[in-house]
Amino acid sequence: MITLFIKNMVCGRCIMVVQNxxxxxxxxxxxxxxxEVIVDKELTDQEKKQMQDVLLSLGFELIDDKKGRIIEKIxxxxIDLVHYQETDTKTNLSDILGRQLHHDYNYLSNLFSEVEGTTIEKYFIAQKIEKVKELLVYxxxxxxxxxxxxxYSSVAYLSNQFxxxxxxxxSHFKQIKEDKRKPLDKL
Structure with missing residues (x-):
């Protein structure tokens, strides 16, 4: 079995489009x-090229390098932790990432910052704020x-970060309810 890594595949609809x-x-x-897409056999060069072209036209991208795959996994x-899990875990993000990716958090953090130009923590906060926006709109x-x-440890801390x-x-965001939300792959 072969795992293919696809950049910007961040929601259920994305999964359906890629599956299609x-x-x-x-x-x-x-x-x-x-x-991630797991297939039972290695794709031929022609299949890879076809898939890459189709995915690019839809805003996705096959990731071939190891660093890119790790970044996408992070x-x-x-995204899964913030947007799709209904848990009130108090586990540190660094522990979760280190455990799931089998790498030292310092390595992951440095790699992420080097490639993305931002920290894992800032990316995590951006995702949380986007989730807050979603919940405020609902x-x-x-x-x-x-x-x-x-x-969040308190409403005050959430409000300050927001x-x-x-x-x-x-409260002001809730009042205006304009198009202030961002797609997850644009954060």
Missing amino acids: EFDKLSIDIKNIRLG KNII DELSLSEIAFRLN KKITGLTP
């Missing part, structure tokens, strides 16, 4: 999840409930 393209090219997928773990949870769900990143208070 593999189906069109009659490439059998054994498993697919955020950023992003996908963070208007189903109070700010206290949002702070609890996203493991304002620092967006320039708006959560």
